[in-house]
Amino acid sequence: MDALLPALSVRDLHLSFGAQPVLRGVSLDLWPGEILGVVGESGSGKSTLLNVLYGMLAPSMGAVQITSAEGKICALQSLSRHQLRQAQRSAWGYVYQNPRDALRMEISAGGNVVERLMAMGCHHYGTLRTEALRWLEKVEIDPARMDELPGQFSGGMLQRLQIARVLISRPSLLYLDEPTSGLDVSVQAALLDLLRKLVVDAQMAVVLVTHDLAVARLLAGRIAVMRYGEIVEEGLADQVLDDPQHPYTQLLVSSVLPV
Amino acid sequence: MNLLEIEALHKTFILHLRGGLRLHALRNVHLTLEEGECVVITGASGAGKSTLLRTIYGNYRGDGGAVRVRAGSEMVDMLNSTPRRITALRRDHMAYASQFLRVIPRVPTLDLVAQVLLDQGIDPSEAEDRARSLLWQLNLPASLHALPPATFSGGERQRVNIARAFVGNHPLILLDEPTASLDLENTMVVRELILSAKAAGRGILAIFHDPDFVAQVADRTYSISFQAEICG
Numbered sequence: 001m002d003a004l005l006p007a008l009s010v011r012d013l014h015l016s017f018g019a020q021p022v023l024r025g026v027s028l029d030l031w032p033g034e035i036l037g038v039v040g041e042s043g044s045g046k047s048t049l050l051n052v053l054y055g056m057l058a059p060s061m062g063a064v065q066i067t068s069a070e071g072k073i074c075a076l077q078s079l080s081r082h083q084l085r086q087a088q089r090s091a092w093g094y095v096y097q098n099p100r101d102a103l104r105m106e107i108s109a110g111g112n113v114v115e116r117l118m119a120m121g122c123h124h125y126g127t128l129r130t131e132a133l134r135w136l137e138k139v140e141i142d143p144a145r146m147d148e149l150p151g152q153f154s155g156g157m158l159q160r161l162q163i164a165r166v167l168i169s170r171p172s173l174l175y176l177d178e179p180t181s182g183l184d185v186s187v188q189a190a191l192l193d194l195l196r197k198l199v200v201d202a203q204m205a206v207v208l209v210t211h212d213l214a215v216a217r218l219l220a221g222r223i224a225v226m227r228y229g230e231i232v233e234e235g236l237a238d239q240v241l242d243d244p245q246h247p248y249t250q251l252l253v254s255s256v257l258p259v
Numbered sequence: 260m261n262l263l264e265i266e267a268l269h270k271t272f273i274l275h276l277r278g279g280l281r282l283h284a285l286r287n288v289h290l291t292l293e294e295g296e297c298v299v300i301t302g303a304s305g306a307g308k309s310t311l312l313r314t315i316y317g318n319y320r321g322d323g324g325a326v327r328v329r330a331g332s333e334m335v336d337m338l339n340s341t342p343r344r345i346t347a348l349r350r351d352h353m354a355y356a357s358q359f360l361r362v363i364p365r366v367p368t369l370d371l372v373a374q375v376l377l378d379q380g381i382d383p384s385e386a387e388d389r390a391r392s393l394l395w396q397l398n399l400p401a402s403l404h405a406l407p408p409a410t411f412s413g414g415e416r417q418r419v420n421i422a423r424a425f426v427g428n429h430p431l432i433l434l435d436e437p438t439a440s441l442d443l444e445n446t447m448v449v450r451e452l453i454l455s456a457k458a459a460g461r462g463i464l465a466i467f468h469d470p471d472f473v474a475q476v477a478d479r480t481y482s483i484s485f486q487a488e489i490c491g
Binding site: 031034189190192193196217218219221222235236238239242243245246247250251254 | 274275276313320342343345346361362363364365
């Protein structure tokens with residue numbers, strides 16, 4: 001349960017878009033089974049950070065070290081393009097805020113779910129179909145709809161489909177970019193619980209980017225607060241929210257409208 | 260054997276949105292708690308009783324002194340512990356029940372209580388059995404176990420909170436007015452839970468307002484007289 005090495009170790013990341021710094025000295029550690037919530041307002045660099053960690057953007061400075069589920073340590077920067085593609089398709093997962101950015105709308109729901117398995121070399125029709133059914137059930141989508149195109153699904157179902165599509169490869173590192181913010185409140189709660197269960201069961205290490213402090217409190221064990229590309233405060237989720245130390249965190253927490 | 264040692268604990272809130280106003284909430288708190296002991300914190304409203312419990316649990320960050328919590332053969336100082344260490348302490352060694360229940364919506368009550376045990380690595384069927392029997396003991400019938408607590412009354416929610424604090428057999432239990440919205444019958448159930456936890460060598464630090472109840476469960480009281488003061 002208590003791994004010795006963090007699954008993800010980030011040191012002093014910097015990135016600028018032109019003259020505009022978007023990441024300024026970001027460091028963090030993340031262990032298997034842990035969910036780190038990254039909060040902050042739009043433009044604070046949260047999604048950029050996820051893109052760097054997933055290998056889609058190269059930082060101008062800093063190091064990202066990843067320990068695989070088998071205990072192999074590697075530096076993100078040292079991966080070849082091919083290795084990076086492989087990791088992005090199996091060992092790591094990225095859930096987009098808008099499921100339409102990730103799903104292939106022209107192939108069936110079942111086809112979407114098993115794409116990673118096929119990329120990893122599984123081509124046995126029976127196995128793929130069984131796995132598709134199993135994962136649709138896990139994310140509470142009626143398996144009878146397996147052969148439909150995603151275009152006929154509601155927003156909440158699309159997001160659950162995207163989650164099944166990513167989690168089917170049992171990634172050890174999972175990046176969630178505002179996974180519930182496009183959804184109705186009624187769907188949000190069920191999705192949060194589903195995510196929590198899947199993540200805990202598989203002992204994934206998760207970075208959850210959200211601007212919703214309530215989501216961060218319920219899902220994350222730790223919270224990092226970002227502003228202008230910098231982590232200004234980091235700690236236990238309930239402590240950061242109930243006893244914020246940094247002026248910006250105090251402003252953020254006190255600005256939430258009561259329900 | 261001490262379960263908890265607090266030495267010269269200080270807690271100051273700095274309100275940056277109020278021009279850096281400093282609010283001294285705890286000053287020089289000394290307290291120890293032994294196995295099998297129940298200590299009740301007393302003091303006027305605003306004296307810092309809840310703040311003390313929250314600082315022990317790591318919900319608030321203490322600024323000076325030490326809060327040492329027993330973890331097996333060692334004492335771990337909460338003020339110098341990483342979030343990861345505190346999470347492990349909360350999982351295995353220290354439980355806390357506040358007056359508020361904060362949980363993911365739509366999760367059934369039984370799962371909320373059993374999760375405490377699953378986190379400790381206990382297998383699911385035993386976790387469910389233990390959660391179920393404790394909920395029964397707290398007069399929450401089987402018909403409520405499958406429901407999320409969102410629709411429950413204040414007293415029912417409070418009992419879910421109490422179940423979550425007692426189910427994991429944590430050696431140290433912190434209770435912030437757990438009987439505030441309970442009727443007499445359920446208050447007596449909480450009394451039984453406290454007495455049997457004490458008999459099992461667990462330690463309890465609590466806030467209760469009813470003096471009769473305090474007389475029935477407390478081995479001694481600890482009074483906080485210090486009033487929070489504002490310094491510019």
